[in-house]
Every structure is written in C-alpha cells, then in structure tokens.
Amino acid sequence: MTENISTLRIVILVFEFIFNFWPLILVSAIAQHKRGSLLRGLLILWIFLAMGRFLMFFEQRFVFTSFLIPEPLNTLLFFLTGGAILGLLKFQEYRKQNHLRKKAATLTDGQDLADLSPIEFEEMVVELFNLLGHKAKRTGRSSDHGVDVVVKAQNGEKWIVQCKRWRKPVGENVVRDFYGTLQHEKASQGMIVAANGFSKPAKEWAKGKPISLISGDEFVQMWKKAQALRAKKSQTKHPKIAG
Incomplete structure (x- = not known):
C-alpha cells in the first residue's frame, strides 16, 4: 500500500x-x-x-x-x-x-467533382455516408491504392471507399487492386467513387463481387437527395411559424 x-x-x-x-x-x-x-x-x-x-x-x-x-x-x-x-x-x-456544402451546391454532374480538391472530394463522401445514417471518416492516407474513407455501417459492418477524381474512366486494373485492398482490410463492402465513371471491363470485372462502382453523376444525385432529406428533417424538427 x-x-x-x-x-x-x-x-x-x-x-x-x-x-x-x-x-x-x-x-x-x-x-x-x-x-x-x-x-x-x-x-x-x-x-x-x-x-x-x-x-x-x-x-x-x-x-x-x-x-x-x-x-x-x-x-x-x-x-x-x-x-x-x-x-x-x-x-x-x-x-x-x-x-x-456551398461548393457542393454548385455541382451539376460528375465532371464537376474533378475540380474539387482531394480533401473536398473525400469530405463530401464522408458527409454523404453520415447523412445516410452511417459513421464515416477520412483516413488521410496518401497512397493512391489505399483507403480514402472508412465507414462503420448501421448494421455494424466495415466498408471502405476509394475516391477517384480522374478525368478519365477508371479501368479494370484499379478495381482489381481495390479488391485486394478490400480483402486485406477485411471489409464487408467496398466502393469506388469515380468522377468520370468506369470502363466497361471494370464494370464487368466487379460483377458478383462486394464492390459498388459509383460514377460521378450517380454520386452527385445521391448527394442532392441526401441534402434534400437533411433539409426536410430539419424543417420537421424546427417548423416555421407563420407570422
């Protein structure tokens, strides 16, 4: 003692x-x-x-x-x-x-995502998943073959996301490498968000695998829907009082 x-x-x-x-x-x-x-x-x-x-x-x-x-x-x-x-x-x-949010409000399609900085793009992805009820965070890793965003899904699963601001479609080799990363990270689901979409071979190779390929156009639409849902929930919680 x-x-x-x-x-x-x-x-x-x-x-x-x-x-x-x-x-x-x-x-x-x-x-x-x-x-x-x-x-x-x-x-x-x-x-x-x-x-x-x-x-x-x-x-x-x-x-x-x-x-x-x-x-x-x-x-x-x-x-x-x-x-x-x-x-x-x-x-x-x-x-x-x-x-x-102000900058994202000006986005019209996937081409505009390529004009964002890497951090801005990744932060948009993080906020989208958070708005959808998951818990997401940036990893801050610099390696292009690494994981940009990690998501803890509502069901407890681990998801990983890679963000591509390329001005050309993402090819099959990137999806193959990402599949290896998915297994290494022991994640249940993997997603690649690509500003200018994916090549046909990349889409074919991803079929039947736990990888979702999200084009820039699809991401912008998902973002707008999530923001609209967020605004609707905010109005429900704080209804305006007519004067």
Missing part, C-alpha cells in the same frame, strides 16, 4: 514539473507543426496535460506550485486555453462544412 502511494506521488510530482511549462509546451507544438490539423493536435496535447492535472487531485496534501505563472491563475489560464482550443476547432469544422 505504501509503495503504491509512493509511486502515485512520484507520478504526480513528474506531472507537476511538466505542467509548470504547459505554455511553452503548447508554443513548441505550434512551432514544430508540419502536417495535419494543428488545433486537433493541440487539443490532444492539452487533454494529456489536463489528465495529469486531474491526477494531482488524488494527493490531498499536494500543494500546487508554478514556476512561470502563480496559482490559481496558472490553472485558470490552462483551462481557459483548453476551452479556446476546443471552441476554435468546432468553429473551424463548422466553417469547413459550410464551405463544402
């Missing part, structure tokens, strides 16, 4: 030392940021520091001290910073989704 208490106290002391420098740690993370979401990375780092801060409360006789900022101002600023990071992250996501 005594050994456990001593170990806990040592851990708390280590966290206390680290916590003293939390402003410098966050600034250093910003300076060394290279790729990915900066705010998301800062939030993860902040959560790690917050866990250490909460751990300190287990030691009743522990006295909070700070080298850089006096207490309790230090702790107050720390939690305010965490709230600010979370707020900025939510605002960033809102702006991104709003921008994407």
Whole structure:
C-alpha cells in the first residue's frame, strides 16, 4: 500500500514539473507543426496535460506550485486555453462544412467533382455516408491504392471507399487492386467513387463481387437527395411559424 502511494506521488510530482511549462509546451507544438490539423493536435496535447492535472487531485496534501505563472491563475489560464482550443476547432469544422456544402451546391454532374480538391472530394463522401445514417471518416492516407474513407455501417459492418477524381474512366486494373485492398482490410463492402465513371471491363470485372462502382453523376444525385432529406428533417424538427 505504501509503495503504491509512493509511486502515485512520484507520478504526480513528474506531472507537476511538466505542467509548470504547459505554455511553452503548447508554443513548441505550434512551432514544430508540419502536417495535419494543428488545433486537433493541440487539443490532444492539452487533454494529456489536463489528465495529469486531474491526477494531482488524488494527493490531498499536494500543494500546487508554478514556476512561470502563480496559482490559481496558472490553472485558470490552462483551462481557459483548453476551452479556446476546443471552441476554435468546432468553429473551424463548422466553417469547413459550410464551405463544402456551398461548393457542393454548385455541382451539376460528375465532371464537376474533378475540380474539387482531394480533401473536398473525400469530405463530401464522408458527409454523404453520415447523412445516410452511417459513421464515416477520412483516413488521410496518401497512397493512391489505399483507403480514402472508412465507414462503420448501421448494421455494424466495415466498408471502405476509394475516391477517384480522374478525368478519365477508371479501368479494370484499379478495381482489381481495390479488391485486394478490400480483402486485406477485411471489409464487408467496398466502393469506388469515380468522377468520370468506369470502363466497361471494370464494370464487368466487379460483377458478383462486394464492390459498388459509383460514377460521378450517380454520386452527385445521391448527394442532392441526401441534402434534400437533411433539409426536410430539419424543417420537421424546427417548423416555421407563420407570422
């Protein structure tokens, strides 16, 4: 029992030392940021520091001290910073989704999908599946033969999606490679969304396999129907009151 208490106290002391420098740690993370979401990375780092801060409360006789900022101002600023990071992250996501929906509203056919950035295209695919009641997320993988979007279907199955912004039809070789990826990922269903559709051999090869080939035109129509359904549900939840 005594050994456990001593170990806990040592851990708390280590966290206390680290916590003293939390402003410098966050600034250093910003300076060394290279790729990915900066705010998301800062939030993860902040959560790690917050866990250490909460751990300190287990030691009743522990006295909070700070080298850089006096207490309790230090702790107050720390939690305010965490709230600010979370707020900025939510605002960033809102702006991104709003921008994407406005841009997607101008799409008329599959040809327009080729003009989107890779991230915008993948984000559209993610939102479509989410609107349909599934849980989808981008993988962020750079390999063209990898998986762009992973979907956890409503029935619990794992689906994988590959997005192609090519200005030419996707050929049979791509579908063959994707089938291998489907087996490697142990997914129940695979889908390829191609801005300019698929060649005839690709369509023939995919028959009888758990692969859905979705052309750009089909995707745009699916997107518009999903957005219309979303708007209808929103009106049902928040009906307008006649003046």
